[in-house]
Every structure is written in C-alpha cells, then in structure tokens.
Amino acid sequence: MSQAHPYQTLISAANLLQNAQNPNWVILDCRHDLVDAAAGRAAYDAGHIPEARFANLDRDLSGAKQAADGSFKGRHPLPEKDALLATLRRWGINDDTQVVAYDAQGGMYAARLWWLLRSIGHSSVAVLDGGVAAWQAAGGGLSTAEPAPAAGNIGAKPPLTASVNAHDILVNLTNPRRTIVDARAPDRFRGENETIDPVGGHIPGAKNRFFKDNLQADGRFKPGHQLHEEFGALISEPQAAVMQCGSGVTACHNLLALEIAGLHGAALYPGSWSEWCSDATRPMAKGA
Structure with missing residues (x-):
C-alpha cells in the first residue's frame, strides 16, 4: 500500500495481515473495561497482535479530570496536546506512519485513539474492523512480547476534527x-x-x-x-x-x-x- 493512499477510517484484518510487518506501521491495542481499569492491560499481556503497543485509555488517551478552576472536566477529558505528542512519539509514530488501533469491543475504545490522532492532523489512522476477533479469524496469531520503546517524531498539524465545550x-x-x-x-x-x-x-x-x-x-x-x-x-x-x-x-x-x-x-x-x-x-x- 502506498502512503499516498493511507487507511483513514477502517482497515480489514486481511489488509492488516498483509502490512503488519511494515516498519512504518504502528499497531496499538486499546482494549479497556470501564468497570475494571486493569482489564485492558491484562488482556494485552495475555496475548496481543504481534508488535502492538498498549494504549491505556485512562493514562495515555485522557488528561487531567480537574480544570484549573477546580471544576470537573469529565471522566475522560482530552489529553493536553504536548502530552499526547510525547506519548505518540514514545510509540514510534512519525508524521508519515500508518497507525492501526484495535480493541475487542467493536471499536469502542480504538475510535477514541483514531479521533485523537485526527485532532492533531494525522490522517493515516484506521480502526481494525472487527478487532482482535477478526484478526484471529483471518489467521493472525497473538504474542505476549512487548515492543521496546521507540523514538517517533510526529508533530502537530492543523486538526481534522472539531470540538465544543x-x-x-x-x-x-x-x-x-x-x-x-x-x-x-x-x-x-x-x-x-x-x-x-x-x-x-x-x-x-x-x-x-x-x-x-x-x-x-x-x-x-x-x-x-x-x-x-x-x-x-x-x-x-x-x-x-x-x-x-x-x-x-x-x-x-x-x-x-x-x-x-x-x-x-x-x-x-x-x-x-x-x-x-x-x-x-x-x-x-x-x-x-
């Protein structure tokens, strides 16, 4: 697949299987449970798509719950842009990286990562359609090995999203x-x-x-x-x-x-x- 035509919404398990070894692709496991914050990491440790990194909803994909004036910003406020960029770089994401997010909940949590990347102008991000179950059904295996930290250089570009308060x-x-x-x-x-x-x-x-x-x-x-x-x-x-x-x-x-x-x-x-x-x-x- 040429980066001139990146995946920007969904990617099928078959297409991910064909590209999973591409060094310029980063796969992120977004599994989570709103009533058991440790469940996502436990599922990742038990077996994830090879080379996938774990994206924690509470730590990586959310920010501080209290505003400067002490008011409550909600259970999962958006992370500050600099903090988000630092996290994305730690995952090895560059400006031209194809990112794939997945979970085991129909995209419930992976879509949050998709939106966050678009909020800093990164369009080459897609959700694995059908999640980890579709990956396994397509013949993909699971791994318990965690990739080493990387050093990406993604920078913020004009947002592809809008938000209101x-x-x-x-x-x-x-x-x-x-x-x-x-x-x-x-x-x-x-x-x-x-x-x-x-x-x-x-x-x-x-x-x-x-x-x-x-x-x-x-x-x-x-x-x-x-x-x-x-x-x-x-x-x-x-x-x-x-x-x-x-x-x-x-x-x-x-x-x-x-x-x-x-x-x-x-x-x-x-x-x-x-x-x-x-x-x-x-x-x-x-x-x-």
Missing part, C-alpha cells in the same frame, strides 16, 4: 443551531440504570444513537451507505452536529461511523454527560 452546549439550548447526539445505551440516555455517573439523564434536546447500532452482528461496522441513511435520519447537517456520550469515548465511535458514511464535520463534546451532570445548575432531562 459545556458553554457551547449551554448556549445551544437557548439558541439551537446544533443537533446533539448521545452515543450511550438507550436506558442510560433515558436516565435509567445509571451505574457510572452520579446523575442519570441526558442533555435536553439531545437525540440518542447508541454506538453499537453502528455495528453488524459480527462486530464489524455497517457499510457506509447504510450508516449514511441511518445518521441522515438523525442529523440534517453534519457540520452542525455534536457527538457526545458518557465521557467522550463512545462518541468517537459515532464520529468514525459518520466519516465512514461520508458525513464530515461533526464535532465532539469531550466532557459529555459526565462533565455536564457534575454541575447541578445545568439543565437535565430524562425519558425518551
């Missing part, structure tokens, strides 16, 4: 110009069975698109034309849409699905519900 969402409530789409499960969106955040409910006016609805029964993404039709029923203008979830992670799955569908320009609200509900003065809603 809580103030932007608050303004939108009184002057609605954006469509807010919540990626959480329907019961949590309605304010039921909330076990992660201290308050149940959703941002008033938000629509619900459970991120798992982007997937087929085999755990791979639905085809682009189907995603285009389904998201088209929710949003009329992608550039006026904001994706959010519980903490800014699964919202990236919806953003990846939009990119696959050819619907470009939607923004991420990184703080999402976990930040929003931490301030009792912000409006909240329950029900469908």
Whole structure:
C-alpha cells in the first residue's frame, strides 16, 4: 500500500495481515473495561497482535479530570496536546506512519485513539474492523512480547476534527443551531440504570444513537451507505452536529461511523454527560 493512499477510517484484518510487518506501521491495542481499569492491560499481556503497543485509555488517551478552576472536566477529558505528542512519539509514530488501533469491543475504545490522532492532523489512522476477533479469524496469531520503546517524531498539524465545550452546549439550548447526539445505551440516555455517573439523564434536546447500532452482528461496522441513511435520519447537517456520550469515548465511535458514511464535520463534546451532570445548575432531562 502506498502512503499516498493511507487507511483513514477502517482497515480489514486481511489488509492488516498483509502490512503488519511494515516498519512504518504502528499497531496499538486499546482494549479497556470501564468497570475494571486493569482489564485492558491484562488482556494485552495475555496475548496481543504481534508488535502492538498498549494504549491505556485512562493514562495515555485522557488528561487531567480537574480544570484549573477546580471544576470537573469529565471522566475522560482530552489529553493536553504536548502530552499526547510525547506519548505518540514514545510509540514510534512519525508524521508519515500508518497507525492501526484495535480493541475487542467493536471499536469502542480504538475510535477514541483514531479521533485523537485526527485532532492533531494525522490522517493515516484506521480502526481494525472487527478487532482482535477478526484478526484471529483471518489467521493472525497473538504474542505476549512487548515492543521496546521507540523514538517517533510526529508533530502537530492543523486538526481534522472539531470540538465544543459545556458553554457551547449551554448556549445551544437557548439558541439551537446544533443537533446533539448521545452515543450511550438507550436506558442510560433515558436516565435509567445509571451505574457510572452520579446523575442519570441526558442533555435536553439531545437525540440518542447508541454506538453499537453502528455495528453488524459480527462486530464489524455497517457499510457506509447504510450508516449514511441511518445518521441522515438523525442529523440534517453534519457540520452542525455534536457527538457526545458518557465521557467522550463512545462518541468517537459515532464520529468514525459518520466519516465512514461520508458525513464530515461533526464535532465532539469531550466532557459529555459526565462533565455536564457534575454541575447541578445545568439543565437535565430524562425519558425518551
């Protein structure tokens, strides 16, 4: 594969098998469990795609939870740009590196890494469609050896993403110009069975698109034309849409699905519900 035509959304297990030995490719294992922070590393240690490095959601793909003014920024705030660049360089990523992210949860966590790389202008990043299960089904083996630290030189370029903050969402409530789409499960969106955040409910006016609805029964993404039709029923203008979830992670799955569908320009609200509900003065809603 020529780097003139990099993988920018998804990569199949078959295509990764063909390119996994390319020295200019970096594979990142993003497996995680929101209720067991050690589960991802344990899965990596038990067996990962050969030469893959482990990307920890809490440490590598998130930043400090407290803002300078002491306010809560959510469970998984975005990392500071310099910290993210240092992490990417430690993984051996250069400006022309093809990055592949995978997990075992349908891209739930790998999509976060995909979005973060795009946020610093790196377009050559793709999620392994079907994750580690697809890799093994295609004949790929697993390894317990961890690659040595590397020295990449990736630098920040103009972002390929957009983001908004809580103030932007608050303004939108009184002057609605954006469509807010919540990626959480329907019961949590309605304010039921909330076990992660201290308050149940959703941002008033938000629509619900459970991120798992982007997937087929085999755990791979639905085809682009189907995603285009389904998201088209929710949003009329992608550039006026904001994706959010519980903490800014699964919202990236919806953003990846939009990119696959050819619907470009939607923004991420990184703080999402976990930040929003931490301030009792912000409006909240329950029900469908």
